[in-house]
Amino acid sequence: MKTTRSTCPYCGVGCGVLVQQHNDGEVTIKGDPQHPANLGRLCSKGTALAETIDHPERLLYPEVNGERVDWDTASTAVADKFQQVIADHGPEAVAFYVSGQLLTEDYYVANKLMKGYIGVANIDTNSRLCMASAVAAHKRAFGEDLVPCSYEDLEAAELIVLLGSNAAWCHPVLYQRIAAAKEANPALKIVLIDPRRTQTAEIADLHLALTPGSDAFLFNGLLAHLADHGFSANDFFEQHTQGAEEAVQAAREQSGSTAIVAKQCGLDETSVERFFALFASTEKVVSVFSQGVNQSSSGADKGNALINCHLLTGRIGKEGAGPFSFTGQPNAMGGREVGGLANQLAAHRDVENPAHQKQVQQFWQSPTIAKQQGLKAVDLFEAMHDGKIKVVWIMATNPAVSLPDSGFVREALTRCECVVVSDCVAKNDTLDYADIRLPALTWGERDGTVTNSDRTISRQRPFLEAPGEAKQDWQILCDVAKKMGYASAFHYQNAGEIFREHAALSWYGNEGKHCFDLGALTSLSPADYDNLSPIQWPVKRKSSDVSMGWESSKRLFSDGKFFTKSGRANFIPIHSRLPVSTPSKTYPLVLNTGRVRDHWHTLTRTGFSQQLSGHKQEAYAEIHPTDAQKRGIEEGAMVSIANQLGSICVRAKLSTDQRAGSVFVPIHWGRDFSNTSLVSQLVDAVTD
Numbered sequence: 003m004k005t006t007r008s009t010c011p012y013c014g015v016g017c018g019v020l021v022q023q024h025n026d027g028e029v030t031i032k033g034d035p036q037h038p039a040n041l042g043r044l045c046s047k048g049t050a051l052a053e054t055i056d057h058p059e060r061l062l063y064p065e066v067n068g069e070r071v072d073w074d075t076a077s078t079a080v081a082d083k084f085q086q087v088i089a090d091h092g093p094e095a096v097a098f099y100v101s102g103q104l105l106t107e108d109y110y111v112a113n114k115l116m117k118g119y120i121g122v123a124n125i126d127t128n129s130r131l132c133m134a135s136a137v138a139a140h141k142r143a144f145g146e147d148l149v150p151c152s153y154e155d156l157e158a159a160e161l162i163v164l165l166g167s168n169a170a171w172c173h174p175v176l177y178q179r180i181a182a183a184k185e186a187n188p189a190l191k192i193v194l195i196d197p198r199r200t201q202t203a204e205i206a207d208l209h210l211a212l213t214p215g216s217d218a219f220l221f222n223g224l225l226a227h228l229a230d231h232g233f234s235a236n237d238f239f240e241q242h243t244q245g246a247e248e249a250v251q252a253a254r255e256q257s258g259s260t261a262i263v264a265k266q267c268g269l270d271e272t273s274v275e276r277f278f279a280l281f282a283s284t285e286k287v288v289s290v291f292s293q294g295v296n297q298s299s300s301g302a303d304k305g306n307a308l309i310n311c312h313l314l315t316g317r318i319g320k321e322g323a324g325p326f327s328f329t330g331q332p333n334a335m336g337g338r339e340v341g342g343l344a345n346q347l348a349a350h351r352d353v354e355n356p357a358h359q360k361q362v363q364q365f366w367q368s369p370t371i372a373k374q375q376g377l378k379a380v381d382l383f384e385a386m387h388d389g390k391i392k393v394v395w396i397m398a399t400n401p402a403v404s405l406p407d408s409g410f411v412r413e414a415l416t417r418c419e420c421v422v423v424s425d426c427v428a429k430n431d432t433l434d435y436a437d438i439r440l441p442a443l444t445w446g447e448r449d450g451t452v453t454n455s456d457r458t459i460s461r462q463r464p465f466l467e468a469p470g471e472a473k474q475d476w477q478i479l480c481d482v483a484k485k486m487g488y489a490s491a492f493h494y495q496n497a498g499e500i501f502r503e504h505a506a507l508s509w510y511g512n513e514g515k516h517c518f519d520l521g522a523l524t525s526l527s528p529a530d531y532d533n534l535s536p537i538q539w540p541v542k543r544k545s546s547d548v549s550m551g552w553e554s555s556k557r558l559f560s561d562g563k564f565f566t567k568s569g570r571a572n573f574i575p576i577h578s579r580l581p582v583s584t585p586s587k588t589y590p591l592v593l594n595t596g597r598v599r600d601h602w603h604t605l606t607r608t609g610f611s612q613q614l615s616g617h618k619q620e621a622y623a624e625i626h627p628t629d630a631q632k633r634g635i636e637e638g639a640m641v642s643i644a645n646q647l648g649s650i651c652v653r654a655k656l657s658t659d660q661r662a663g664s665v666f667v668p669i670h671w672g673r674d675f676s677n678t679s680l681v682s683q684l685v686d687a688v689t690d
Contacts, residue, residue: 006465007034009452010048011103011445012602014329015039015175016454017048018536021446021465029055029465038536039153039454045174046600046614051445053611055466061428061441062470073471073481079438080395081485083420087392088120095392097124097382100342101399102132102331105450105462107500108475109333110340111492112397113348115479116376117341118368119488123353123376124391126344128399129337130379131406132293132330135301135690137338140327142302142574143309145566146350146517147338150318150558151288151326152456152538157183158322161284163193165217165308166294170201171599173292173328173455181205191284193277195220196294197594198624198666199659208276211661213268214592217295218578221307222253223263224278228314230254233282235316242562242570243313249573250314256578266578281311286322293330293596299582299688306574313571319559329455336453339518339539340504344376349508350518361511366491379405380687387414395422397475398442402431403604403672406685409648424478427606431672441472445607448474450497453539459520460536476500498531509543517558517565582688585663589645591629592664595681601670609675621679622655624666630656643667647686651678 003024010017018037022030031051035042064076071079087095098116100109109127116125140147156162156179169177184190184205194206195217203209212220228234229250239246257263260278264271281287289312295304309325317323329335341348351358353372363371377385383405385391405411415421415435423436426444433439446466453459473481476494483492494500502524509521519540526534541554564571585592600617601608608614623641635641641654643665652667660666671679 004465006463007461008463008465009332009460010044010051011332011462012047013173014331014334014455015173016332016452016458016460017044017175018460019044019048019051023465037460039456039458039460040175043175043178046617047602047608050608050611050613053613054607055446057427057607058610059428060469060472061425061439062472063441064471065439067437073473076438076440077478077481078485080422080440080482083393084120084482085486087419091392093120093122094124095390096120096122097377097386097391097394098397099379099382099394099399099401100125100127100337100397102127102129102334102337103398104333104337104475105448105452105497106333106336106340106504107450107497108397108479109337109342110348110500110504111476111479111494113341114366114368115483115488115492117347117353117372118363118366118370119483119486119491121370121372123344123372123374124382125342125376126379126382127337127342128379128401128404129331129334130343131404132296133327133334133338134343134378135296135298136291136305136327137343138302138690139305139309142306143313143572144559144564145572148517148558148565149327149335149455149457151324152556153179155288155322155324155326155557156180158286159183159288160189160286160322161191161193161280161288163195163281163287163289164202164206165195165289165291166296167290167292167328168196168198168200168202168294168596169290169292169328170204172597174599176328177202191280193280197661197664201599208273208280210267210269210273210277214594214664215298215300215581216267216578217304218300218307218576219257219263219266220274221304221311222576222578223257223260223266223274224281225250225307225310225314226253226257227260227278228282228311231282234314238316238562239314242564243573244568244570245573245575246314249310249575252575252577285317286320287312287315287317288322288324288326290326290328292328299690300579301690303574303576303578307576307578310573310576313573319557319562321557324557327455332454333452335455335457336451336459339453339508344378344382347372348504349510350516362507365507365510368491378689380689383411383414386418389417391418393420393422394418395424396432397424400430400432400604400606400672402435403674403680403682404669405687406682407647407687408680408682410687424475426472429674430604430606431674440478441470442478443468443472443474447472451501451534457538458536459534459539461534496528498526498528501531502526515565583686590663593643593645593684594664594666595669595685596666598668598670601668603670604672605670605675618668621652621668621671621676621681623652624655624657624660626660626662626664627656627658628662629665630654643684645684648683650681650684
C-alpha cells in the first residue's frame with residue numbers, strides 16, 4: 003500500500019488527508035493526525051473523497067469551437083485571440099476570472115501574466131464573493147489582509163462568538179474542534195448570531211436570531227456598551243490603536259441603549275443584555291465571522307464593527323482571543339497572497355501604490371505593470387455584457403451558477419466574442435458558453451500548495467496519473483504566455499519553481515513592511531518542497547543568510563505592532579445600515595442562501611457521490627410554519643419563489659428553525675443538475 007499526504011480540496015479549514023492506494027487499486031481516505039488543521043478529523047465530504055476521484059464526465063482533450071484539437075492548436079488559438087483583441091481594443095478588453103479552487107502556483111502564474119505582461123488588473127476571482135469584505139475590513143483595521151488567530155485559539159477561548167457562520171455544515175472540522183473544546187471545558191460559552199437556528203446552535207449557549215443584515219447594529223451597540231461600562235483596555239488601545247474616540251462616538255449615536263439595539267436587530271432586550279455581559283466579562287474571546295457577514299452590501303463595515311470591539315478590549319494577539327475570519331474555499335487565502343483580486347498585486351502589494359508597482363515590476367522584470375484596479379467580479383461581467391470585455395478566460399469556477407443575477411451573467415457570456423474555459427469536467431453550466439475548452443487537472447492529479455483560514459500553507463500532492471491530455475493550470479497558462487511572446491518569464495518546469503519565486507517576491511524589498519513574508523522558503527530544494535510540512539506564515543528569515551534559520555508565527559500582533567503607516571491599528575467608525583433590498587408589500591419575505599453539509603459549490607464533484615447526495619438530494623425552501631400557513635403551503639409541496647429578477651421552483655420544508663419573514667434556499671443546484679432550482683438568479687448583484 004502506498005500512502006500520500008495531501009490536503010482536502012473543499013472548504014477553508016484545509017484538512018490534511020492520508021491517501022492510501024492499495025495493491026488492488028482501491029483508494030481510501032483518512033484524516034492526517036499530524037496535520038494541525040484537523041488532527042485526524044474529517045467531515046463527510048472529506049471522508050467521501052475516494053468516491054469522487056473517478057469522475058464520469060471528465061474533460062480529456064482540448065476543444066476549439068466544439069472540435070477536438072491538439073494542445074499546440076488550442077494554446078495558439080487562445081494566444082492569438084488575446085493578442086488580436088489587445089491590438090484592436092487595448093488590454094482593458096481582456097479578462098481572467100479565476101477561483102479559490104486553484105492552487106497558489108496556478109494563481110501566481112495567472113496574476114503574473116495578466117498584471118505584469120498584459121499589463122492590466124482585469125483578473126478577479128470567485129473569492130471576491132466570499133472574502134473581499136473581510137479583506138477590506140482587515141486592511142482598514144490592520145493595514146494588511148491579516149487573520150490574527152490560529153485554530154488553537156478556538157480551544158483556548160472562554161467565549162466563542164459565531165457570527166454569520168453555520169460552522170457545523172460549512173466548516174465541520176472546526177465545529178468538531180469547538181464541540182470537543184466545550185466538552186473538555188464546560189465553562190466555555192458559545193454564542194451563535196444567525197437569523198436561522200442551524201445545526202451549529204446545538205452547542206450554543208445563546209442564539210441571537212437577529213434581523214438579516216443587522217449585524218453591525220449589534221456590534222456598534224456592544225462597542226458603546228464596553229466603552230460606557232469600563233471594559234476598555236486603556237493601555238492597549240492608547241498605545242497600539244488610533245481612532246477609538248470617533249468609533250465609539252459613532253456607535254453611541256446609533257445605538258444609544260440596549261433597548262434600541264434590540265429593536266434595531268429584531269431581538270429581545272434580555273438576550274442582547276446577556277450577550278453584552280458575556281462579552282464584557284470574558285477575557286479570552288474569539289469572534290468568528292464568515293459568509294453570513296461577508297456576502298453583504300455592508301460586509302466590510304460588519305467586519306470592522308466586530309474588530310473594533312476586540313481592539314477596544316485588547317483581545318487580540320493573545321492566546322484564545324481575536325477576530326477570526328473563516329475562509330470559504332480551500333485556497334481563497336493563497337489567492338490573496340499572490341494578488342488574486344483585481345485591486346491587488348502579488349505579495350500583499352497594492353495595485354495603485356506606485357512604490358509597490360515598481361517593486362513587483364522590477365522583481366518580475368516585466369515589460370509593464372497594472373497601475374489601477376481592474377474589473378471586480380460583478381463589474382467584469384457587466385463590462386462583458388456591455389461589449390467592453392471581448393475575451394474572457396474562466397478557470398476552475400462555474401460563474402453561470404455561482405455569480406449573483408445569474409441570468410444576466412449567462413447573457414454576458416452569450417454576448418462575449420470568445421469565452422475560454424479551463425476545467426476538469428466536460429459539462430457544467432458555464433462550459434455551455436465556451437468557445438475554447440481546456441482540460442485541467444484536479445485534486446489527486448495536481449501538485450502545489452493551498453493556504454487555509456489560519457494562514458497554514460499545506461501541500462496538495464498528486465497520487466493519480468493525469469487523465470487524457472489534461473494539464474495543470476499553470477502549465478496551460480505558460481503555454482499561452484510563451485505564444486504571446488513571453489517565453490523567458492514563463493519557463494517553469496514544476497510547481498516548486500513557481501512556489502520559490504512566489505516566496506522570493508514576498509521577501510523582495512519587504513524589510514518588515516509587510517507581514518506576508520515567506521523569505522525563509524526561497525531556497526527550498528525540490529526535495530524540501532516535495533516534503534514541505536504544514537507551516538503558518540509569516541515564515542521569516544532570521545537574517546539575510548537563509549541558512550541561519552527561520553521563524554513562523556501562530557498568532558499575529560502579540561507585539562502590538564500593526565502594518566499601518568503609524569504602526570497602530572485603526573478603529574473604523576461604523577454607521578450601520580440595513581440591506582439595500584428590504585421587505586415590501588410586493589416582496590414581503592427575505593431570501594437567505596447558503597450551503598448544505600454534504601455538498602460543495604455547484605456539485606461538480608459531490609453531485610456524483612451517492613453517499614453525499616443521500617444527505618440532501620434536491621434543493622428546498624426552508625420556511626417558517628407561520629409564513630407557510632399564510633400562503634397555504636404544506637410540507638413537501640412544490641413552491642415558486644420569485645422576485646423582480648426571476649423565479650425558481652423547489653420543495654417546501656417547514657421549520658421553526660427558520661426566522662419568520664425569511665426563506666432559506668441552498669446554493670448548489672444549477673441547471674446542469676436541476677432546471678428549476680438555480681437560486682443565484684434571484685440574488686441581486688448589489689456590491690459592498
